[in-house]
Amino acid sequence: MKHKSLLVLAIILLSLKSFAQNDLLERLQVLQNKTVKYYNIDNYLITSEIFNSDLNDKRLNILYRKYDIKTKDLKSKNPEIPYNHIYIKKENSVSDQLTQKNSYYFVENKDKMTVIIRFSNMTSIDQDLEKKMVNLIVENTIPKENYASLRIDSINFAGRNIKLNNSCYWTNVNTVQCPYLGEMNWSLHSDLNSAQTALDNQLLITKTKKGIKIIYDELVEVEFEGTPTKAKKVVIDFNGGTSLLLGITGNKTLTVYYVAENIRNHYLACVLSFWNNDDITSTGLPQLLNQVMKINN
Incomplete structure (x- = not known):
């Protein structure tokens, strides 16, 4: 009986996880222009692109400059991201009333290339949404129907x-x-x-x-x-x-x-x-x- 109860609980948890992801995908729209992908969901604007090298490459400094990431910016890891990665959080003042919050994930994918994902919004950082989006982007599992045609x-x-x-x-x-x-x-x-x-x-x-x-x-x-x-x-x-x-x-x-x-x-x-x-x-x-x-x- 105990094993049966655990099995039922596992099925319920899996169903909830699947529902949460489907709910996210219902709100997500993607547009790809050449090598950059643009994503729109909730209060986030998100971009991603792939750098043809791993996280150990010294050329990552070029990417840091591109995204205006300084040496002093705190680089850490998000324990809920199951990949080798670098996480950077920055804030930019837009006005007295608005602060732009940016999250950068430099993630090494299965092909040993670096996926750069930038999250930007004007409200607050939603780490759960960011984690789900990082997984979808790195694993390339966003369905085709979420992509809009350029033409x-x-x-x-x-x-x-x-x-x-x-x-x-x-x-x-x-x-x-x-x-x-x-x-x-x-x-x-x-x-x-x-x-x-x-x-x-x-x-x-x-x-x-x-x-x-x-x-x-x-x-x-x-x-x-x-x-x-x-x-x-x-x-x-x-x-x-x-x-x-x-x-x-x-x-x-x-x-x-x-x-x-x-x-x-x-x-x-x-x-x-x-x-x-x-x-x-x-x-x-x-x-x-x-x-x-x-x-x-």
């Missing part, structure tokens, strides 16, 4: 396939731009609070940039993916050298909507934007934004 005619938007104009392109993972038709970026999160935090941080980063002036900042009623909700609408004007450069293209103001909502059982953070000289339809939005949102007057 896009459609996107997987929180479980819904959206057709795009053939002029659209990625500017980052989960960030699509369609000239004169709008731009949006999004991320999937473990809960709604995480999604809202991601939006708050994006807005704070925008407000720290030089040459901008916020001329409108209010909550507005919208319908996002068929769900009535509220979005923060921000209109940005530009001044100084930034204004002169934009004036050449006819851009004067940028309108941005920040939305966090539970969509199809996905906690989604989305930022949608367009310029004053984009092709704005009778809805008050350009074509790309019309695909996911309506303004309630």
Whole structure:
């Protein structure tokens, strides 16, 4: 009876581990550009690339310089990472309110090459998520369906396939731009609070940039993916050298909507934007934004 109970417990623990990993994979999006892979999940932006040498190679100093890692930066190991590796944690001040937290893992894979994985976010370090992602990346076990194609005619938007104009392109993972038709970026999160935090941080980063002036900042009623909700609408004007450069293209103001909502059982953070000289339809939005949102007057 005791052995049977232990077997049942082992099955339950294995099922929980599998569920947790599947939940992570449901939120993960990957984009590969040449030798670098970009990952988007929760409040993290992650990159990885492979260096054709092991951890003992003196040329690692070249990589440290590339990532602005100094000799004084503390190098340690994460006991939950089952590979030979070097772990480095750094923080960079973005503004009085924001600190960028970076984790670097230099991991030796089974081919004796070094996989460099960088985690970056504006909230707090989630060591459990980092451990799971390191394992997935080093073992190369992320399913193909989590990868987005570089050439896009459609996107997987929180479980819904959206057709795009053939002029659209990625500017980052989960960030699509369609000239004169709008731009949006999004991320999937473990809960709604995480999604809202991601939006708050994006807005704070925008407000720290030089040459901008916020001329409108209010909550507005919208319908996002068929769900009535509220979005923060921000209109940005530009001044100084930034204004002169934009004036050449006819851009004067940028309108941005920040939305966090539970969509199809996905906690989604989305930022949608367009310029004053984009092709704005009778809805008050350009074509790309019309695909996911309506303004309630």
